[in-house]
Amino acid sequence: MxxxxxxxxxxxxxxxxxxxxxxxxxxxxxxxxxxxxxxxxxxxxxxxxxxxxxxxxxxxxxxxxxxxxxxxxxxxxxxxxxxxxxxxxxxxxxxxxxVNMMFQSYALFPHMTVEKNVGYGLKHEGMTDAQRKDRVKELLDLVQLTPLAGRKPHQLSGGQRQRVALARALAKRxxxxxxxxxxxxxxxxxxxxxxxxxxxxxxxxxxxxxxxxxxxxxxxxxxxxxxxxxxxxxxxxxxxxxxxxxxxxxxxxDFIGSINIFDGEVKSVDKNRVTVSAPALGSNVIVDHQGEPPAPGTKVSIAMRPEKIAIERKEPGAEAAGNTIAGKVIDLGYFGKDSLYRVKLPSGAMVRVNAVNSRRAGESERVAVWEDDVWLTFAPSSVIILTE
Amino acid sequence: MKRRPYFLIFALIFGYAFFYVPIASMIFYSFNKSRLATVWGGFSTEWYGKLLDNQQVLDAAWLSLRIAFVSATVATILGTMAGMALARFAGFRGRTLFSGLVSAPLVMPEVITGISLVLFFIALNGMIGWPTRGFTTITLAHITFSLSYVTVVVQSRLASMDRAVEEAAMDLGSKPLRVLFDVTLPIIAPAIIAGWLLSFTLSLDDVVITAFTNGPGSTTLPLYIFSKVRLGVTPDMNALATIIVVLVGSGVALAGWIMHRAEKRRERDVQMAIAANK
Missing domain, CATH: 3.40.50.300 (P-loop containing nucleotide triphosphate hydrolases)
Incomplete structure (x- = not known):
């Protein structure tokens, strides 16, 4: 190998x-x-x-x-x-x-032992018995199944079957x-x-x-x-x-991960900096767009990943670079390492925000709880413009 | 205090009595010394001895076994092929017709199958001088109806089998015929064996179709019993029936015991696999 x-x-x-x-x-x-x-x-x-x-x-x-x-x-x-x-x-x-395939159902041969399953593809390879045995052993070692070589598939757990299927599919190189x-x-x-x-x-x-x-x-x-x-x-x-x-x-x-998507229209373009009006967000959004920016007047969608939006209870100062919008926490899911907030904007639109709980805090000291007025900020480079 | 469900107990006893009292009385009277089947004349095993001296019975039994073996084997091969065609090739032209034609003998009255077969054999014999009525025609007739049973059994087993297993064998370099012998047949073997046993039993106890298709000197065991019993039940027939019941009974018990043991072993293996995975 x-x-x-x-x-x-x-x-x-x-x-x-x-x-x-x-x-x-x-x-x-x-x-x-x-x-x-x-x-x-x-x-x-x-x-x-x-x-x-x-x-x-x-x-x-x-x-x-x-x-x-x-x-x-x-x-x-x-x-x-x-x-x-x-x-x-x-x-x-x-x-x-x-080409060999590992099937979703594993498709192991139920009447053959693990060893026979793995060695099946080698039958017509013109190998000697010793060579074939060595190859099967090598594969069983690879997937750590050597002690179970004599078992039948119904005597294995799901994870073990999966490894037999993998070894069998790799046997013929x-x-x-x-x-x-x-x-x-x-x-x-x-x-x-x-x-x-x-x-x-x-x-x-x-x-x-x-x-x-x-x-x-x-x-x-x-x-x-x-x-x-x-x-x-x-x-x-x-x-x-x-x-x-x-x-x-x-x-x-939308398919990969979770994301907030809003309809918008391109207002102005200054080099890579694109200003998009998004009625649902109640203000213009500034976007650092990579590649060819769309022309002003184009209907687009803007999208932000929930983890790229920061949530705070006090209004960020003017020095805060980026887009800022106000809203109210409607829903809060606490997962331990992070929390998911659903924030309602004045327009009625919902924004999902995912924040890591990097500070150890009791329930009363949380960043935000239900009904809190909060400020959301996100960097221009975090916003995606989608034209399709 | 819970009321005993008397009605259910009565129904249970009555149901089983309905099944087994006739058989039990038959076994009982096979040890009857008296020549009259229904009058008790003391214990005796003489009818069993007489049976073994009766060359007609032995010939009939041997003929029945030979016919059953040949017809079950041929029907299993043909029925397996038909079952595969029906289960694996969903789209061929005339599939519905073929499927209907294969299973028609299952519902066809035996008398009709018998008449049509005997007419066919006579016509064929008139044209090409084959088959002569006897072993050949009975066997052909038995193959005809057993075939349908094997087809149905094999087809339903194949329908529940994961096709990916066959694809996996092909993926690993086996041509379709190799896949059939390496994978498909071993997996459906229980269904094929069941089909063979079913055909064997059906052939062994068939009376109607055999009566139509037999010829001079080819009397199967059921035909022999039937012809004897028409003139009144005799104790030697009770003895013969008892032997058959005992053979079949012990065969079923043995099969049950083997299956039970395999199931036990399997359960233990599964427990082991779960334990090993922890």
Whole structure:
């Protein structure tokens, strides 16, 4: 097993998608899949690079699983081509693709032991018995299941089954590993632990992973890049940070995390500083916009993440840089490490504010409680302008 | 003080008596010394001895077993194939028609199946000189109706099976035929075995269809019993029936015990897995 010891860096070799000369490992070229009248995947094009841990994220019925099944060969695209390592894979049957899949239900063979399950794919590899045994042992060690090699799947817990499924899918050293909701069936605590195991294994083996998930937190922690899908179309591709901090459409902003979105209209533009009138907020909002600013008069949406808004009981002084609005606390959720406030503005609009409880305080000393008049401030650089 | 549910107890006793009193009385009278079936003449096992000397009975039993074995085996192979086609290929043309035609023999009156088969066999024999009535025709007739039962059993098992398991095998490099033998058949094996046992039993005790399709010198056990009993129940038939009841009863008990043991082991394994995970 070749172990990649290269440290994380932010140069182009680590972010091949930024390098226009880099050759994609997987190329999905205008792929469409129709089931009768229903279009599950609609003309999707996507490049994935070697060694990436790529996540396809979306709600149920968005086409993410269909896309994954086309990569595995279980579904034939109605149009478009699929390339892997430069080779056209579109018409290759699943049993001849150098791609393996970890199924959502794990799909372990119920009549075989853990050992037999893991070794199943090696039967037709032209290995000697000893080689095959070594390989199975190596994989069981990797997923820490060696003591359970003789068990049948029904004798395992959910987490153990998940690891058998992973070991089995890695056995043939696939060029690409496809994972369909790999953590979906695990409980919360096990999921967190397994997430990091997956990342470690992927990093150790250097295999390209494509993960399908509906869980945005899972996608954020696992992936190098995320493609957000909706109604068979990719809405945005980017690193977790790009998707969260710089969503390009209202759908993506709303789908990933929680966010406050208000309608507005661009009033004036001064270099990167854009002034937007937002009737719901009762005042103009100043935005530091990255990239090409929209022209004055454009109808836009402005969006702020709840954790990027500060909440205070006393009015901030004039020196406070940023946007300030007044409101009244309607709802308060105390989660221990942070609190969620729902603040009603004079216009009737609601703003969600998420504040870390960085100071130890009793109930009477809280930043704000129900019915308190509060001031909200947020920096111009924290506001997102969405034109779509 | 709680009132005893007398009516329920009565219903329970009556229900079970309805099932088992006739069988018990049959077993009881099989040890009857008297030649008259319903008059007690003292204890004796002579009818069991007579039965073993009766070459006709032994021949009939052997023929029944052979027919049951062959027809159950052929029906299981064909029925499994039909069940797979129906469960796995949802979209082929004429699927509904095919599905209806396969299960029609389940509801067809046996007399009609019997008449139509015998007419068919006679016509076929007139044209190509095959099959002659006897073992072949009875077996073919039994395959025809058992097939439907196997199809239904296998189809419903396949419908509840996770298709991803087959896809996983294919994903790991197995061609479709390999997947069938490595994964699908082992998983649906209990249904196939159940189908075989069902066919075997159905064939073993079929009277009506067998009566239509048998020929000279091919008398199965049920036919033999039926023809003897028409002239009045004799104690040797009681003895024969008792042997069958004991064989079937112990077979069921054995199967039950094996299943119970497997279930116990499975439960223990699950407990172990949970404990190991803590």
């Amino acid at each position: 070749d172990v990649d010891t290269k440290p994380h860096s932010s140069d182009k070799s680590d972010k091949p998608w930024l390098d226009p000369k880099a050759k994609p490992f997987i190329r999905i070229d205008g792929v469409t899949k129709k089931f009768g009248e229903f279009t599950a995947v609609d003309n999707v094009s996507l490049d994935i690079f070697k060694g990436e841990l790529f996540a396809l994220l979306g709600g149920s019925g968005c086409g993410k699983t269909t896309l994954l099944r086309m990569l595995a060969g279980f579904e034939m695209p109605s149009g478009g081509r699929l390339f892997l390592d430069g080779q056209d894979m579109t018409e290759i049957p699943p049993y001849e693709r150098p 696939p060029k690409v590993l496809l994972l369909d909701e790999p953590l979906g069936a695990l409980d919360k605590k096990l999921r967190e632990q397994t997430q990091f195991e997956l990342i470690n294994i992927q990093y150790k083996l250097g295999v390209t992973f494509i993960v399908v998930t509906h869980d945005q937190e899972e996608a954020m922690t696992l992936a190098t890049r995320i493609a957000v899908m909706d109604q068979g179309v990719i809405r945005q591709i980017g690193t977790p940070t790009e998707i969260y901090e710089f969503p390009r459409t209202r759908f993506v902003a």
